[in-house]
Amino acid sequence: MAKRELGSRVSAVVKIILFLAAIYNIYILAFAVYDVYQHMMINLLYALPLTYIMYSGSKRSVSKIPWYDYVLAITSLVVVTVLLMNFRSWFWGRLWLVTPVTTEQFIVGMFLIVLLLEAVRRVGGIFITAVASVFLVFLLLAPYIPVVGFRTTPQRVVEFLCLTP
Structure with missing residues (x-):
């Protein structure tokens, strides 16, 4: 789809977020010992909402950001935050493919799959x-x-795609 023409305020916020993400990634990859799956979730935390802000859902709405793109950005921020907050128990505190998936894990996983598919469609x-x-x-x-x-x-399927490293 089309890359959006951002206004000056939104463009400044996007540039600040991307600058902080670059600093984070340089630090983590050069100096820190990290869990790769947690690192991927942190990258999703900023990349997924920015996808909905930076890329238009259609070729028509390139000049302004519609309300539903803000809803998608906030929803993706909430979904990935829930994954990050429950990271230790959901990824390492359970036996993969043995422990049943809870309703909360299933709902969060379904949201993540749908949001990722929409982000892939846009980009x-x-x-x-x-x-x-x-x-x-x-x-x-x-x-x-x-x-x-x-x-x-x-x-x-949700467990395969979202809850197993």
Whole structure:
């Protein structure tokens, strides 16, 4: 899609956030010992909301940011913050693919998958989003395909994509 023409205030805020993100990444990658999965969540924390601010959902609304893009940016900020706050217990405090996924984990994971697909559509285009969606639908329909037929559930798909390192 089209990259948005940001106003001076929004552009200044975006540049400050990107500058702080660059400083964070340089420091973490050069000097710190870090958990790579937590590092990815922190990068999602600033990258996902900025995607909705910087890229338009259609070719029409390039000059101003509509209200629903702010809602998507805030929602993505909340979803990734919930993941980060529960990082230790959700990623390392449970046995992957053994411990059942809770309702909260399932809802947060579904939001994250939908928000990431929309962000990919905005930045990468409809083709890459369609490819990712086909694989996602394949995972959900796999139990009903005769020869392939491995057992998956929506909870298991969310666990594969969002809750296992």
